[in-house]
Amino acid sequence: MAGTGAVARRTYGGLSAHERRAERRERLLRAGLELFGSEGYAASSIEKLCTEAGVSTRNFYEEFNSREDLLIALHDRIIEQAFQAVRTALEDADHTPLRERCTRAVRAFITTTASDPRWARLTYVEIIGVSNAVERHRIAWRERWAEFLVSEAARAVHRGEAGARPFDLSAVALIGAVNELVHHWSLSGGKRSLDDVIEEIVRIATAAVTAP
Template sequence: MTAAYTLYAKPGFAATTIERLCSEARISNRAFYECFGGREELLQALHERCVEESLAVVTKAVQEAPNTLEGRIKAGIRAYIDFTTADWRRARIMHVEVRRSGDVLTLSRQRAIDSFARLVQEASADFPQAAPLNRRLVALATVGALQELLIEWLLSDDQPDIDELVDTAVHIFTRSLGTPDTRG
């Protein structure tokens, strides 16, 4: 898993063969196949572990945040961005390689997006919305925006500052989820 964590992040999933994984991990191909059905299954296990850890961090931050929409938004976004960017490999697997793997992780990726969207919905459920929109669709849109900001951070030659990512995401979430009073 450790070897895949690094190799799937760089040079990437497509460029990482079973032989390279096994060489890096210092295990035989047979030992690999005793644990995983293939490199796709290993990528799915890594992705799901990253998602579970991220969800736990964000859930805790939201629970401990001030009981305001803005407080929950700021705490959740800060926790997610800080946790995800603390290890570029995690960020890369969750936001770049998950897309580049093609159909391999489509279902896993959709489950992750759904989990984060449900978290956004639950965190904002106690507060009135700015417009009579489908709360689930708004949650999906904000999660997608956050993912794109992290992809920009990962792939840009002029990498944005983490605080700039947080401020931008908070702005998007607050404007999307808040009442007219929180739109300032």
């Protein structure tokens, strides 16, 4: 006779309860990317998200407290991927010139966040100004990126490629330039290529580090 442990491990459709929940969460994340990235956050109700994901409203609240939580989870996913892509791009570039390191880093970031128009809209448009909670999340990421950029500028100083000075404001300015340029590109209808955007950001980054 099967015990309670066997009952707890029962599967449906070949999936355990844990796997079914993970699969529902992933469907909601895909639905959020599709709707937030195409129709916009404000136009994407929980009901629409659930319909897109093929789950119930109850299922939604089992995974997320609100639409804000879903937006934050999506933003975390793409920005964490971008952060790791930049770190990986720089791993083998330690002895390359500053411009080459900037190019590798910028290309890794941009191609991760903007290769899919839905990710670009979510990352550069929909995440801004949603609520105090989302703004705190976005600013926390900005501070993390700024700290990383300042550390890279300090490495350039150590190599003799730049003069020592505070780089904190330059880091925040560069982040703003990236956001605005990619947003501008996303609205340009193909008038400029993503390579053009990357090249311009590299110019700005290199100048910011090497300016006296």
